[in-house]
Amino acid sequence: GAGVSQSPSNKVTEKGKDVELRCDxxxxxxxxxxxxxxxxxxxxFLxxxxxxxxxxxxxxxSDRFSAERTGGSVSTLTIQRTQQEDxxxxxxxxxxxxxxxxxQHFGDGTRLSIL
Amino acid sequence: AQTVTQSQPEMSVQEAETVTLSCTYDTSESDYYLFWYKQPPSRQMILVIRQEAYKQQNATENRFSVNFQKAAKSFSLKISDSQLGDAAMYFCAYRSGKDDKIIFGKGTRLHILP
Structure with missing residues (x-):
């Protein structure tokens, strides 16, 4: 497709775990x-x-959040030691x-749920 | 730093009527762009209308038009002949012509009453 792609569309994880969200x-x-x-x-804005x-x-x-963009294309947003407020x-x-x-052209987003 | 303020968290309008959503912004820049986005329950952000700050003429897109008052730093959105499909969150956004950074307001939830 020609649009912005985000994955996963939904992510459920336990408090304290690290997560990675991807954007194409x-x-x-x-x-x-x-x-x-x-x-x-x-x-x-992040x-x-x-x-x-x-x-x-x-x-x-906070410093638990970081992001990188490799090769000027795909980006990954990383949240370490997730908290419920994330x-x-x-x-x-x-x-x-x-x-x-x-x-801007938006992706459909990733819904992150911290248990 | 630039800020965008939408003072109406929620609004309701009768179907086929006209509604105006307000937006004010604060900036020291002279080169910038303003946008209104719509976000229906599907979560997808959809561009509604845009305005270049250097243009005095108000932008219009079918039933959507803006009232851009540069001196007052105001950028309101008027929706004419409201339709049920217009129900959504509406976000006002400011884009710097200097560094392309884009700042959003907190949004206005618009309800269309049948």
Whole structure:
């Protein structure tokens, strides 16, 4: 498909476990964003990758959260020692860097549930 | 830092009527872009409309239009002839023309009453 792909679509895990969430952006999109959306809430910015520049990590809520983007394409968001408050939908979006009038294209998100 | 504020957590409108969702933002930048996204229960984020800050003319997309007041830093969304399919969360978003960072408001949940 041509859209942003996220996997898994749902993840249930026990408190204290580590989780990895994956995002495949649209081919050619050099900007990639991660957001967190708690139940019924807005989108909380987490991290932003822009091409080869250092990522903007200003939204990561704690050092348990990290993300990487390999080869300028696929990104992985890792949450270590998960806590119940980490339960949320994690949305990934990509866009064409440098064309700010272009919208982001979103994946369907990963619903993370911490037991 | 830029901020986006949506002061209406929930709104309701009768089917076929018109509703306006408000959004204000704060920025010191002159080059930026504004967007409204719709998120139905399916969770998929859908672009509704966009506005370039350098354009004075308000953007329009079919039944959706914006009232962009740059000096007041206001960017409201008007939905005309509301339809049941318009029921969703609506998010206002700000995109910096400097670094492409995008910030969202907390959203407004819109209910359409039959």
């Amino acid at each position: 952006p649209i081919s050619g999109h050099t900007a990639l964003y991660w957001y967190r959306q708690s139940l019924g809430q807005g989108l909380e 991290i932003y990758f822009q091409g080869n520049s250092a990522p903007d990590k200003s939204g990561l809520p 339960s949320a939908v994690y949305l990934c979006a990509s866009s064409i860097q440098g064309l700010s009038n272009q919208p």
